Structures are given as structure tokens and as C-alpha cells.
Amino acid sequence: MTAPYASDPAQVRGRRVAEEESAFRSPFQRDRDRIIHSSAFRRLKHKTQVFVAHEGDYFRTRLTHSIEVAQVARTIAGALGLNGELTEAVALAHDLGHPPFAHAGEDTLDALMAPYGGFDHNAQAVRIVTSLERHYAEFDGLNLTWETLEGLAKHNGPVTPLRGDGPVTPLRGHGPVTPLRSDDPVTGSLPYTLADYNARHDLELHTHASAEAQVAALSDDIAYNNHDLHDGLRARLFDDDEIAGLPIVGDCYAEVDRLYPGLDRKRRRHEALRRVFGVMVGDVITRSRYLLEDAAPASVAEVRHLGRPVIRFSDALWGDLKQIRAFLFARMYRAPEVNDMRLRVHGVVSTLFPHYLNAPDHLPEEWRRDLAQAADETALARLVSDYIAGMTDRFALQEYASLTGEGARDFSDNGV
Known part of the structure; x- marks a missing residue:
């Protein structure tokens, strides 16, 4: 049964370029399908979460992660009576803006772009689906519905404070919204690319997004908390006994041992981690049902203007997840092997960016066509940033090798 606060495909707020809707697919289904068929979505196959693509066939990529997020999001949306197609569209597109080499690549590109407004992957996702995908005759981008664009821009919560009403509660954590970046009194706390688009198409960035977009955001948390534990185990950065000391995880291992004594290591691990998944999903559904019943929004518009999220973990589970994230940060994201790779990929991006900035004629032909519109540095x-952000790990290494003679094999001796 669809809830009254669910996003109604019959009441969409339109597309930036008007077009006739399909007789067979809802507007949100068309959004989801356009995202799946986009070039940026296909490139996620060769963009990684933590490890660089060639380090192992079994580590998650941005593509497999996005599919896992969409699966979790569909489950939660269905349990809460929300629109599954919009939820899935936001979930599938949420990582489109990530550059190569995971967060290390983004950190480096953001630092290089600091004099030009910085780089933010959420804002870049909006730029991709509104401008950089160029396949349709009548428009640039994918011409997605307002609701899907809103979800991409602010699925983590409002991007700017409420107009005249002070701070609002973000989706994650418990403090006020923190401005992302601003030296410009006009754009406020908006990343450059998001401010640029929002000036032409107001996404109401001062409010929360729909409940569907909020579900996509927490599904992202659920997926990466689970699969980073799995990938860290596979990479032998820590072992089962170590993570069995973590909250939630320890109870799941204990339950598996009770039900299946003597189970082999691989099956034991899988059974425990899928239970971790289940605990997180169940907690979000239970807590969100309570929040929705308490707020009793009569429409999706009321969800946006509540000033607080309606999709959340319980405080107790949020505290447990912070302990898990602290463990992963110390033992995985900042492990010596991963830090070594971070330094190496920093060198790749730091070489490519100034090269193309100083020699834009080395950009591919289809990118050089936009040079005439690049009126200043x-x-x-931003053109160079768009090009590099769209690279896969593999292609970035190939371009780096063509400039320096250092190949991908020189990046694979870190023991992971």
C-alpha cells in the first residue's frame, strides 16, 4: 500500500525540457532506465570503492556497490510504502559523479580544483545527468524529473540552511548542517557545479529531499558498512576474530556459531555478514516507521519541510555504526597498503590535471569542441575536471602511463 507521503509519479514536477511521457513506463521508471543506459553508469564498472581496479576481481566496484544500494533501497522503500522506482533511480545514480580511484581520487581533484570552486561528487552527479551525458537529440543530459534531480543533489540532507530559519538536522549524525564550501555570498554553501545548475533550475536545496531519496542515502550507508567489512577481510587487512569484537558484528558471528557449529570459514563469514545487513535494514525500517507515524506527513511536500529527516537509524545503532566506521578507518581506509596506493593515485591525478590544463589541445576531439565556450581559466x-572525473581507474592509469612511462604494474606491488 502506497503511503500518503510517498512520491506520486502522477504528480511529478516535470522535466527541465518538456517531453511527452511514456504510455508504458512511469516518469520515475524512465529516469531509472535512462540512468542504467547512460555511459557514466557503465563506467562505474571500472571505478573502485577503496582498492584500485586491478588489485582483485572480487573487490567491490562503484557499479556493484550501486546495485547493492539499489537492492537495499527497494526493500526499505517497499516496507515503508514509498515509491520504489524513484528510490531505485536515486540509488543507482548516487555515485555517478565519483572520479577514478575512490575517495583518494576525489580528495586530490578537490584540492586541485580549490582555486576554481572545488570538486564535489554529489554535485558532479547532477552535472553528469544534466549536461555531460550527450546522447539525446533534444537536450543535453538525461532530462530527469525534478524529483530525481532533487534526490541526487540532497539525498544526504539539505545543502544550505533553511532560509531564515536557522540550521536543520542532517540525515546522518546529530549536528547542524555544515556548509560544504563558500567564498561567494551569492552561492552560499553550494559547491560550484551545483550552484551553477541550481541557478537555472531551483531544486530547493534548503529543504530535505523526499523520503525515497533519504532511503537511498541510508541504503548507501548500509551497503558500504557491510561490504567494506567483507572486502577488508578478503584483502586480509583484518580477520574474522578481530571484527567479531565489534558491536552488531560480534552478535551475528555468535548466532552463526550457535546455529551452525563447525561451519567452514567462508560460509561462516557470509552468514554473519548477511545478518549484519539484516540488522541494519531492520533498524532503519523500525525507526523510520516510528518517525513517520510521529510526524504524520500528509504529503511528500510536508516531508521536505519538516526540518528533520524521517528516514534514520536508531540512536543506539548509529552509535554502533560509528564504532564500526572508526575500526574501518583505522584498519582499512588508512591501512599502510591503502595509504601507499593513495599516494600513488594522488600522483596520477596530480600529473593529469595540470597536463590537460596547460595543454587542452591534448583532450579528445569531442572535449576540444567545448574549448570555445571556456571563456576563462x-x-x-572545470572542463578538465569533468574529463578526469569521468575516467575509469584503468583509463586514468593508461593516460598517466602515456605521459610518464609508468604502467599499471607499477601500482600493483602493495601486497593487497
């Missing part, structure tokens, strides 16, 4: 830097 900032516009040129």
Missing part, C-alpha cells in the same frame, strides 16, 4: 579547469 576557471571554465577551462
